Amino acid sequence: MPDENNETVDMKDIVALCKRRGFVFPASDIYGGINGFWDYGPLGVELKNNLRDLWWKQMVTTPPIGPDGEPLQIVGLDSSIIQNPKAWEASGHVGGFSDPMVDCKETKKRYRADHLIVLIPNDGDGAWLALHEDAEATEIDKRIKKIGKGSKENYKIETLVSLDTKDYEKIIAPDTKEKGTLTEPKEFNLMFDTHVGATASEDNKAYLRPETAQGIFLNFKNVVDSSRVRMPFGIAQIGKAFRNEVTPRNFIFRSREFEQMEMEWFCHPDEVKKWHDFWFEERMKFWESIGLAGSNLIKRDHDKDELSHYAKEGLGTADIEYRFPFTAPGFGELEGVAHRCDFDLKAHAEASGQKLDYLDPARDNERYVPHVIEPAAGLTRGVLALICEAYTPDPNRPSGVYLNFHPSVAPKKAAILPLTAKEEHVPLATKLYMELREDFPVDLDIKQNIGKRYARQDEIGTPFCFTIDNDTIEDQTVTVRHRNTMKQERIVMDNVAEYMRKEMALMEK
RNA sequence: GCGGGUGUAGCUCAGUGGUAGAGCAUCAGCUUCCCAAGCUGAGGGCCGUGGGUUCGAUCCCCAUCACCCGCUCCA
Secondary structure, eight states: OOOTTOOOOOHHHHHHHHHHHTSEEETTGGGTOOTTOEEEOHHHHHHHHHHHHHHHIIIIISOOBOTTSSBOOEEEEOOOSBOOHHHHHHTTHHHHTEEEEEEBTTTOOEEEGGGEEEEEETTSOSOEEEEETTOOHHHHHHHHHHHSOSOGGGEEEEEGGGSOGGGGGGEEOTTOSSBSOBOOOEEEEOSOEEESSSSOOGGGEEEBOSOSHHHHHHTHHHHHHHHOOOSSEEEEEEEEEEOOOSSOBTTTTBOSEEEEEEEEEEEOGGGHHHHHHHHHHHHHHHHHHTTOOGGGEEEEEOOGGGOOGGGSSTTOEEEEEEOOTTTTTSOEEEEEEEEEETHHHHHHHHHHOOOOOEEEGGGTTEEEOOEEEEEEEEHHHHHHHHHHHHEEEOTTSTTSEEEOOOTTTOSOSEEEEESSSOTTHHHHHHHHHHHHTTTSOEEEOOSSOHHHHHHHHHHHTOSEEEEEOHHHHHHOEEEEEETTTOOEEEEEGGGHHHHHHHHHHHHTO
């Protein structure tokens, strides 16, 4: 996408292209869709898999070299989406996800219902006054003086949640002077729940995971006991997560079903600063290496007050943010590198009664609960960022737009095109296609004139087109047509695979 | 969740109280030695969904769903 000087890309056009070419469809499209869910089409799934595989390679197959020059140890995991519900109570998600909220119809303000108290006149006559539970005595006095009657002695104090909602019409909300402006409390539980077993009841209620990370903590002991890893080490996992977002928005950016790529890096508490810095740099390099370079990618540290419950202590969270068209000139979160302290392992140790600490032979058999540095990326957000970054309007070419994908993520690496549908061109093209498809995802496109076919490949971001023409019959050469420049050159047909490897390696620099 | 907007062919949109059009795309055939070119033809829509008013609704009214924008919310 264009940088900050040229914010002319419209999200609508990107969404339209995604549907038209088979990257992303609205889920349940033929039934009118369903809010917050999306399907990945033939090209979208290729793109998503490419990003997923590159992440897995960086994390598990070929983890980076650590600060001391040794390759790091990271192992993979694929845990279940549904776990024992106790896991989510221990992790803080059940409590943290179920805040009842009330809205004030007058001021449009929203309050945590369990944070409001209500002053009720002892004689049952007159308005009830709602206040924040932290309100100081002077504040209460002031409010009674202003719109109430008498003094504090004339009132009893109840919590809002203990009251019958029928009585809400008597209540004056904290920031208004009128009665009856508070709505009924609404549960904002962001965890999807379901039931395990054929009949639904409170007894068998379970949750769809809102993050993949907990599956890693739950298996910490299993992995340590079975895989000979030693501190420091990482456990990586890619998978679906579910959040019942209040407002799914911005295409696939905030959806209710999404995919995460998370790695929990376990280390000694004294080393967290080193590893937090290390992983932030590594993750930044990763996104840059697949094309999200330049001013569209930034680092942002979380403010204290926005930190999640597990990161209140420690080093906090540093985000890698991308300038999406809908956030420009601002940025949206792509990945967070958090210091989760020992919050999760401690919580699960306490709740489960299991020992989740580590006996470290390298530290004189010191026994400790490891701290965790967590690079947690949104796979589906990454896909969106790649599409947005690649989207390049170009009025000088027939398609009017092309996707400038980095070759490593492009869903199709090349298209093989016979210049005409004549008998001599097609067999040669088919032969080349059959050879190339062993090594690369490639397309063979025979129909229609050559311009239309180039245009189609531009729109799906295919880096190379190889065209077979009359000269091919004579001298076994083909035309290479480059997506970004539309320039052409001729190479020997037998060298096409080698040529692609070379060119793609060059672009990865 | 609140306020505003939109919903007609794959896409971009016309249109009318009397059972629907254009351009582009798609597909087929011909043509074509390199950038959505040309010619011919084809497929494709219960006019988002459900009610109501009416002899009759794609059009008017209500509801609902989805999407967009702004708030709000957001581990």
